[in-house]
Amino acid sequence: MKAIMCKEFASVDNLSWEEVPDPIASENEVVIDVKAAGLNYPDNLIVQGLYQFRPDLPFSPGHEGAGIISSIGKNVSSFNVGDRVSFFKGFGAFAEKIVVPEALAFPLPKELSFDVAGGMFMVYSTSLLALKQRANIKAGDEVLVLGAAGGVGLAAVDLAKAYGARVVAAVSTEEKAALCRKYGADDVVVYGTKKLDKEAQVSFGKELKSKSKNGGYNIVYDPVGDCYAVPALRSVGWKGTYLVVGFAAGEIPVFPANLMLLKGCQVSGVFIGRFQAEEPKANAENLIEIGKLLAGGKIKPFVSKAVPMEEALGSIKAIAERKVLGKVVFVNG
Secondary structure, eight states, X not given: OEEEEBOSSSOGGGOEEEEOOOOOOOTTEEXXXXXXXXXXXXXXXXXXXXXXXXXXXXXXXXXXXXXXXXXXOXXXXXXXXXXXXXXXXXXXXXXXXXXXXXXXXXXXXXXXXXXXXXXXXXXXHHHHIIIXXXXXXXXXXEEEEETTTXXXXXXXXXXXXXXXXEXXXXXXXXXXXXXXXXXXXXXXXXXXXXXXXXXXXXXXXXXXXXXXXXXXXXXXXXXXXXXXXXXXXXXXXXXXXXXXXXXXXXXXXXXXXHHHHXXXXXXXXXXXXXXXXXOHHHHHHHHHHHHHHHHTTSOOOOEEEEEXXXXXXHHHHXXXXXXXXXXXXXXXX
C-alpha cells in the first residue's frame, strides 16, 4: 500500500507519498481500506512536532477517516469484513489502509458518503464537546465563533444554530464571511489577515461586543488564539464561557485574570483527544447525538474539496496558512 509519510519533524514539504508495508490487525484491531480522510489543522502541527503529542517516527499523519473493513482480529466482535465505518486515530489516516483498535471504529450509515463521513466527525465531535459539555449551550444563547469558516469553526456555527443559538461569526476575509452567512451565521465580523497591534485589538474587541444583542456573549468559541484571544475574552458576557479550542493563528495567548473575575466567567479547555481517552462513554453518546442531528437534517457538514490522497501536500500547506474554507478530504480510488 501507499501512505503519506513523515520521517522527521519538519516542514510539510518533507512529507512523501510512498510504498509501506500493509498493516496487520492484532487480536483487538481492524484494518480499514481508507476511502476518505479528513484534513484537520493539527495534521499540520503534528508533522512539525508542534502538537500535544509526538508519534514515533516514521508515521503517516491524519486523525480521521472512513472506509471499509478488510480484516479483523480474532477478538473483534462489533464488526465484520466489508462493514462501512468511520474512525478516529491521532495519526495514520493519510494512507490507503489503516489499522485501528475496535473501539475507535464506528458504524457508518448507508446514506452517509465516505467523503462527508471521512471529514466530519473530528470537527463536529470537538465542537459538540465544546458547546455541550463545556459551555452547556441552550436555545437563545449568543455564541461568538472565531475562525468560523474553518473546519471546527463552521461545525461550531452549524451546531450552535441547531441548538437554537444566535451566532456571530468572526473571520479573516470577506470570502469567508460570505460562507458563514450562507451557513446560517446571524452576523459576521471581518478582522483581516494581519496581526493586531494593541490599538487594533481594542477596536476589534469593541466591534465584537457591538454585535452582541445583550452586551456580551454567553459562549465564545476560539480555535484561533494569538492576538485575537484577549479581545474575544473581553466580549464574554456575565457568567459566560470562553472556550479554548486551539491556536491556529500561532501564538498561545496570555489572559489577564482580572477579566474572569470581573465577568464571573469561566475559561474552559477543549481537547477532543483527551476527552475520547478519558470519557469514552460520553464521547460515544456525542457521536450518537451527531448522527441524530445529521439524520434529522439539523446539521449539514460542508466538504469544500475532495483531493486525491497522493496530491494532499498542497492542501496541508494551505491549512497551515489558514487558506482552507470548510473541510477538505483526501480520497483514495
